[in-house]
Amino acid sequence: MSLEALTLGAFFIATMSFTPGPANLSLLSIGASVGLSRALPYLVGVWTGGLAVVAAGALGLGALFVALPTLFFTLKFVGFAYICWLAWKLVRAGFGGSVLDIAPSFWAGVALHPVNPKAYVQVVMVFSVFVAPDSPYAPQAIILAALCIATMMMATSLWGLGGDAIRLFVRDPRVMRFVAVAASLFMVASVGAALVL
Template sequence: MTVAVLPLAIFAASQVGTPGPANMALLATGARFGFRAALPFVAGVALGKQLIIWPIGFGLMQLAESAPGLFTALKYASAAYIIWLAWKVANLRLGVSDAGARAPGFAAGLIVHPLNPKAWAMIVGSFTAFVADGTSALVATATIAAVLLACQLLMHPLWTLGGEAIAKSVAGTKLEPYLMYTLAGLTVASVLFVLFAGGA
């Protein structure tokens, strides 16, 4: 086997299932708008990781080695975007009184992972740890893409449903703003951890 599929699947499940900027965004979106309204966003988040996997599999890592400054800049720009999302989450409220509010759509979800440093670290780790020397780029990339997508299709909806369940118990109560501040704080903490502690 040119790709260690079972260890890769365990690694992927542990990474996709744990808190990070994308999962915090899913949790907050489910809490604010409900599971059904959040589904286009969930689909975009799941498919957005493919926008990173395939370029990495076909040589983006060589560019990273030749222009490390570019990727450092990308890392911090990505962190700034995630923190901006967190600020928006902190100011959202779960009630339906704001008739103009709409759940983020597919396109908004699509860019979450390309701007998520945890996703980059996870994908690079998948290629470096679970792909045998001499494996074709197509086989390695397709296998990693399929395993990560399967984990996302299972776990991203669960995070979104969790947000909806939380919202049902706190919407309109005094706890509501504190929930949103907590979600925003967890989002910021997760991205800062990835930036400065090297987490995946």
Template sequence: MGVAVASFLIFAASQVGTPGPANMALLATGAAHGLRRALPFVAGVVLGKQLIIWPIGFGLMSLAQSVPLLFTVLKFASAAYICWLAWRVARMRLQPGQGGDVPGIIAGLIVHPLNPKAWAMIATGFTAFTDPGTPALQATATIAACLFAMQCMLHPIWAGAGQAVAATVAGTRYERVLMVTLALLTVASVAWVLVPR
């Protein structure tokens, strides 16, 4: 009994490292404010995933099976919020190192609880990489530690990439194209999770 840690780490890297609502928010925040000023937001995003890993590990999956409508409503409400964030990204203009409100740790904390991709990734960890009968504490702690490690490595890279991109395209005609593309990628990542396969 246990979690297939090596396999799950590979899966986690593929999910945490690819475009999704959280990474698009990190990229946009890094682009607008620079990596250093974005670090509290990065920390919030990392810790925010823990807010859903532990409840899922200790029973939310059981609730999902007994009240599926509740989870369908939550899934689509979360998707609507992420689409609203994408709309804001599309309208954002890059001003690296300049004023404006920098999203902090609290703003970061709510990204993953409202991110359908995060819910799907965590649910997959419990259903596909965990042996039946594994104690809830062992399974949850293992999945939480794996995702925490991947996020600590990969999320700052997204924010740093945003800073690098902003230095290249801020104030150019490509700026709007970039921000609209990031917004569309965010919406596409949500749609990918929502569409039944």
């Protein structure tokens, strides 16, 4: 893998990881509602689910989706339905609302990435576009997977800390409600955009 391909891959991974998506926006919401420290099991679950999706991408998930496009189509729409449900819960709860007095579990975090179409679009692109066909695959896949996982961990942590900042500094319920609705709309829009890819 050339330095240019690695740089472009890292930029793509960072762009996909740090932009609003279900994991980031759910951590923003949970951080604002209960604080990131209370949501650590959920955060570790999000990382675990993300690791599973990255590993599947490195092991050839993209080839499976090419061979079975109906499977990918079905997964995208089931995932979109789940994300819409999650966004609806966020809107109903609002930030700091009583619905999120208890932090979601580790397993709720694990379930998030495997139903997130944006995550699959990312890993399929990473392990197909940024791998040099004239070099051994395994070392490239390991480097790209490590970049994906490290970047995801940084991004989700920072979004959760952003939620903590909202919880500490914003007291107006109307502002909290506005942010909750905006986060939910961004969540649905980001996954909806992945549906057309």
